[in-house]
Amino acid sequence: MSKSAKSKAEKIASAKRDSLLELLRTEGAKIYADLDKGQFPQFYVPSRSVSNIVYDKKLRQYILGKAAGLRSSRNMSQLRSFTQLIWLAFFANRLVHEKKSSTLRDIYYSSQAFAIDFEDQPESDNIIVDLEAVLARPREDFHIFPEERSSVFGDLTIEYTVPGYEGRRTNLSDHPDGYLIGPSLSSAELVDTSAELVIAIEKGGLFTRFVEEKVDKKFKAIIIDTAGQAPRSTRYLLKRLHDQMKLPVVILTDGDVYGEHIAMVIKSGSANAAHLRDLTVPDAKWVGVWASDIEKYKLPTIPMTESDIKRIYDLQKDPRYQEGIWKKELEIFLKIKRKAELEAFSKYGLTNITDKYLPEKLEIAKSL
Amino acid sequence: MSKSAKSKAEKIASAKRDSLLELLRTEGAKIYADLDKGQFPQFYVPSRSVSNIVYDKKLRQYILGKAAGLRSSRNMSQLRSFTQLIWLAFFANRLVHEKKSSTLRDIYYSSQAFAIDFEDQPESDNIIVDLEAVLARPREDFHIFPEERSSVFGDLTIEYTVPGYEGRRTNLSDHPDGYLIGPSLSSAELVDTSAELVIAIEKGGLFTRFVEEKVDKKFKAIIIDTAGQAPRSTRYLLKRLHDQMKLPVVILTDGDVYGEHIAMVIKSGSANAAHLRDLTVPDAKWVGVWASDIEKYKLPTIPMTESDIKRIYDLQKDPRYQEGIWKKELEIFLKIKRKAELEAFSKYGLTNITDKYLPEKLEIAKSL
Incomplete structure (x- = not known):
């Protein structure tokens, strides 16, 4: 149960976290660079419209084509969604730093503390997908989870990486009703089966x-x-x-x-x-x-x-x-x-x- | 972890099972007794109509009044539901004996092996509630569970009573996504908190x-x-x-x-x-x-x-x-x-x- 130093699972988890934070930092730095140059900050968001979705036979999955939309703080009609995206990146950064998880609905309400004016939850959900597309990372990586839960059972030993459980292991055949696949299981390392x-x-x-x-x-x-x-x-x-x-x-x-x-x-x-x-x-x-x-x-x-x-x-x-x-x-x-x-x-x-x-x-x- | 003899949890579980089987046996014996006397077998099913539901201030819950309906094999219009009820009691008896669990939907399909002609699942669900009312026991006691799942987390040690897990204990703070409240947790004994x-x-x-x-x-x-x-x-x-x-x-x-x-x-x-x-x-x-x-x-x-x-x-x-x-x-x-x-x-x-x-x-x- 590797109490000494960091276990392999902890190392993998913190490497994953670090790479996400680095990604967020890079995107943030671009904004600052634009400002330093006296330019309006902007983002490129990959287009998720149907015309830009293709089935890739080699990867054997759907992927996005090369189309991307510019979202600029210069364009008055884009200022709103530009700001929302920046705010979400800021909030995601905080979630990952603090190792706290959140839900799609939580994000919608949390935005109100910052006067980020999401019309309704679908609007905030949509911005979350935009951030996923910009970072090419699923929202789960920045600790935003859906409410829906499925479950798993069998001889699989996992090692948790969530706070308070680092290094602890569980075998997924211990609870015969099955184990919920929530944030802790999703972020755990798969050790042995x-x-x-x-x-x-x-x-x-x-x-x-x-x-x-x-x-x-x-x-x-x-x-x-x-x-x-x-x-x-x-x-x-x-x-x-x-x-x-x-x-x-x-x-x-x-x-x-x-x-x-x-x-x-x-x-x-x-x-x-x-x-x-x-x-x-x-x-x-x-x-x-x-x-x-x-x-x-x-x-x-x-x-x-x-x-x-x-x-x-x-x-x-x-x-x-x-x-x-x-x-x-x-x-x-x-x-x-x-x-x-x-x-x-x-x-x-x-x-x-x-x-x-x-x-x-x-x-x-x-x-x- | 009481490997010796039966643990307290196992004793409680088997006492509960025995009392349900005794209840089913008693109801079954009445049918045989009727037949021996040359009478048409019959059941009394407590009425679940709105007019028979009252809020009991002493018990502080809703209860059924005294109205009950006779379901007799003599009455052609009741023969269908009479037979379905008997079949369900037979099937419940088997589930409990074999320690197998089932769902409302499973029961509907299982009936087809016996040419029990449920029109649709609502009809079979309704007969399950009838059997609950006759036995005054929830369907979970005779191993019929819904699909819906909720979950629990915290310092609570339980002891399983399901086959293969008898005597095993788990603490419900071990999996930070929470523990599913399924058949195993429902039938487990609560040991310590x-x-x-x-x-x-x-x-x-x-x-x-x-x-x-x-x-x-x-x-x-x-x-x-x-x-x-x-x-x-x-x-x-x-x-x-x-x-x-x-x-x-x-x-x-x-x-x-x-x-x-x-x-x-x-x-x-x-x-x-x-x-x-x-x-x-x-x-x-x-x-x-x-x-x-x-x-x-x-x-x-x-x-x-x-x-x-x-x-x-x-x-x-x-x-x-x-x-x-x-x-x-x-x-x-x-x-x-x-x-x-x-x-x-x-x-x-x-x-x-x-x-x-x-x-x-x-x-x-x-x-x-």
Whole structure:
């Protein structure tokens, strides 16, 4: 438990913090330099408009193109958002220095102490994304977290780096309800695991079932509840488990177009986080529930709504859905116009999904 | 860590399980007895209609009156729900025997293996509540959990009773993102705490802030994130912390009519759980955000919507809102027609809520 000097985890954490602070310092210095030269300070903010978002086949994720907008304190119509961005950078700097975390909503209210006049929370949220784009760092790095929480369970030892817990280690199989993926877990170092696989599953109820059925032991797996669309902190953890711990990632979702897209976002990101890296696992595999599984396993189904069907047509235009299972399964969904939930396997008994479906799909995953 | 024989926690857990199984056995035996006598088996299900729900001033919670409906296998129109209820009792018995947990949705799908023809999930949910009413036990006792999750943090040692973890203890201050209140925590025994207070707070973001600001140490508190309206598992934990560990409970909510009602439900229950005990803390205190705090602390506000105002008129008819702060604050909300969120205190700095507001309100709480 390395009480002596700084542990490796602490060193990594403080290096990460230092590099962010350096980035903020550099941006701040540019402002001062402009002022010294008698020029109006300005920023270049990468454009996040749809026309500047492209799917990069080599990186296998969405990225921003080269378009960037100038935000200048000279331009009266930009002065407001310019000031808001500077203020946010100042506030982020303070959060990181003081090792305090915050939420999107907190930032909106905190601004009022400084007479920063955000119209509403969407306006302040938008400036936060601007700062992410300028720094090419996710807001979590400057300690701004969403409220949404997912969870993780399995044999993974982490070492905390948050104040008061530096150097302390926990094994994520100690609490069988699962561990919340909050600021502390997100900033912890991944120390050790005996797992050989990560299983991300969309539903909390089935996450609990997986723990009860000892999926972690039977399949040497770390299990992650994405709680629907995976929050960024969860995608970041999945990325680290894949890259640092060399673990393959498989994804289990409901058998519908939203489930298919949940898997795709873990694999290759979302358009609205195209300005960020470190949130995608291009090698992740979606193992189901596939549209073809609905017939194969004779699952109870629910008819699709109009909006489900519209969503399929939308995804069919996305470059990522042009081949392989991604294309094929969308076509089958469109043909059968029905969907099935993960819980549908309970029709065959509560443990059918872990006893039968999961091992069969893990076998198939090897060939994907 | 009592490896020898059964620990106290294991004894309590198995006594609880045995009493539920005995209850199910007794109900089942009645069916057999009816059959032996050549009679059509039948059940009495307490009526949960509005006319049978009364607020009990002595118990300080909502309870069901004496009205009960006969559900008989003789009556063709009741045969369907009669059969569903029997099946559910059978399935609950199996869950408890096998120590497996399930969700409301799982039950709906599981029924299909038995050709139990639930129209949709609301129909199966309703039968689950019927079984709760017949047994006067919450569905969690027969291992049916909702998906919703809240969390807890603080110096509280628990001892698990779920399979594979019997006798293992965890201290709930070990993971600074908080511990999920799932099936394992709900069924664990509360062993030891140095805390002198429980603070239930409505927002996950502020829960994290409270942990960061060491509210647990500064105020000798266990902190609970209710994640909005507190799920039943959370209310059950609050009840046990109050009754078994003798801890006072205070509640912090957003400054609006829904916040006030979140506090009231923790204190005296909800009408739709009127058939249950063990989910209320009549001595719990709502310390804010009060409508009067909005002016007092000059908090940033949001205008109320029509539905907020309608909700106030609704609550004014509820017997529990006829006196004290409950009445007074509703009146002020109605007068100012504005609301404020807990995060609004961030206007005065991120730690204002823990440094200033919380200690002031805890002082006031003593006189409530």
